[in-house]
Amino acid sequence: MMVGMTELSLSTPPAVPVRAPAGREGALSSAMAAPDARGRFGEHGGRYVPESLIPACQEVEAAFRAAWADPEFRRDLDRLLAVHAGRPTPVTPAWRLSAELGVTLLLKREDLAHTGSHKINNVLGQALLAHRMGKTRLIAETGAGQHGVATATAAALLGLRATVFMGSRDIERQALNVFRMKMLGAEVVPVDSGSRTLKDACTEALRHWVGTVSDSYYCVGSVMGPHPYPWMVREFQRVIGDEARAQVAAELTTGTPEYVVACIGGGSNAAGTFAGFVDTPAKLIGVEAEGGAAITSGLPGVLHGFRSYVLQDADGQIGEAHSIAAGLDYPGIGPEHAHLHDLRRATYVTVNDEEVVAAVHRLARTEGIFAALESSHALAWIIRAAGTGELPPGATVLMTLSGRGDKDISALMEIL
């Protein structure tokens, strides 16, 4: 079925299962079930796109449903996740930092996945899907550049072309990732409209897709966009939570952690992490950037094809997010997170840039791990909450460390 994939399909499966046993998903708490037929998670989600894009969204949905039910597709993806992306990623006990904070902190190391972040999990799934659909080109938006790099990587791997839309402001502050994308053969298109960041890159990618649907597949980078993207991306990212659940069980006598913490821009690493723990008693904590806190400061709205909480003014004009982390500079949040918030199943909090930079330092010096600014939002909250007692002494905490910090070196050099 897949050019160049036959050998992979016939090879032995990875030694360590990267996905939960069949049947687990059906047993999951309804808090993170599949969306309804209209792509709704409670009141959120949906498919608010021009008529021109409706058939393309329907085509992606049908292809995903078929692929996800196809053992051959699952085997191909698991194989790529193992031999290309390096899964499973480890869970690392943060020994020294745990002692300093008075909690037991475990880190799910997505920074060790190929290309340096969790983005590769989703992109390998979608690129494989695009290939299966006969598409020859991937379109993507990117903020920090991690999704763009992952898309360029998967495109190269599967022999597809890639075009990545990136705000011109992000191009300036993430030059390293721009270079990486170009090295991998992708075309990087600067977006000069609006705030010149992730929001505008998303809008431009959607516009571009309208004119290129016949040969192009829109590879959305987070749990956002029109149905089926928020659901599909969560399913491709649930490998984080499923792996972590099994790994944490071996580390903790209690079996599951009391707290599960992840940073949120659109919310894909958090959604993938939460999916593995939503049916446990764990408290789920999503950490947004203070300047891009859709749940804390936003109102219900519709942007980029879905209904969720969105930063906006009284008229409904979209607000501009501001964060030191380009990957969290997004005025909305994935619809399933909005739903988990409405259900009070997950809690959404914010940290500021100063706390984040301090957290980068703290982890580097206590554990020898240089985390991305995005991921450091989750750690910044843990450090604060351990200090205030919101995290009680001795609490067991799993944090997803979504990406590595190399891309942030020039940004950090500027402010230090």
Add this chain to the structure above:
Amino acid sequence: MTTVDTLTTPGRLETALRTAGRKLLVPYVTGGLTDNWTDFIAAYEQAGADAVEIGLPFSDPMIDGSVIQQASDVALARGTTVASILADVAKLRPGIPLVAMTYYNLVQRRGLAVFCAALAEAGISGLIVPDAPLEEAGDLAAAAGQHGVELVRLAAPSTPPARLTEIAERSRGFIYAISLMGTTGVRAELAATAGQLAADLKARTDMPVILGLGISTPEHAAEASRYADGVVIASRIMREVLDGATPAEVGAWLATVRTALDA
């Protein structure tokens, strides 16, 4: 989801378009683009427009190309709001119907019913919301119907036959036929997809079918009107206005389109 389109008899927009007795010309203006933006509506009417589409600018217009994006940004930077546009419009008494075009977030922020009531109060007959496809527009259609606002549905070259039929049945005022797979903007030629879509729609309904997107010259308009009942012209005009064209200058150009449509 069950939807109730309470508007069952033709409204002012549909009636005006059905009884015009000629090919339809629907020019566009971005609300609040200039101090004198409503003068464009008067100039359009004088040049032979059959209705005017008024854009309520949105910060992130998904189906719009660079010209309408720029016009929207300019209008918003001037402090334009939905309320300021509607207040300007309420002072007018044009002899032709007005249609608002905007994105779903602006509509839902006010509340669907409140928004539609405000349109009606300002004298606006119709509403176009390009990011509210069939599945998402049920509640809006009901709210529009209750307030006598005609919710214009859009159809695209990619729309499959059964969906075209449903769009034709649900649309009020007219059907907006998107001539090409792309965003709004000035184009060198009328898209090859325009004729087929218009013909497919005309085969399903006697509701006026108006082609929009990329119609940039009198020749495009004349060609499009061979397949459809008329044309929307937006980016070509807004390009001129952004470059400083006056209402009289734009009106003079539109009169040449009118002539081409009537030939």
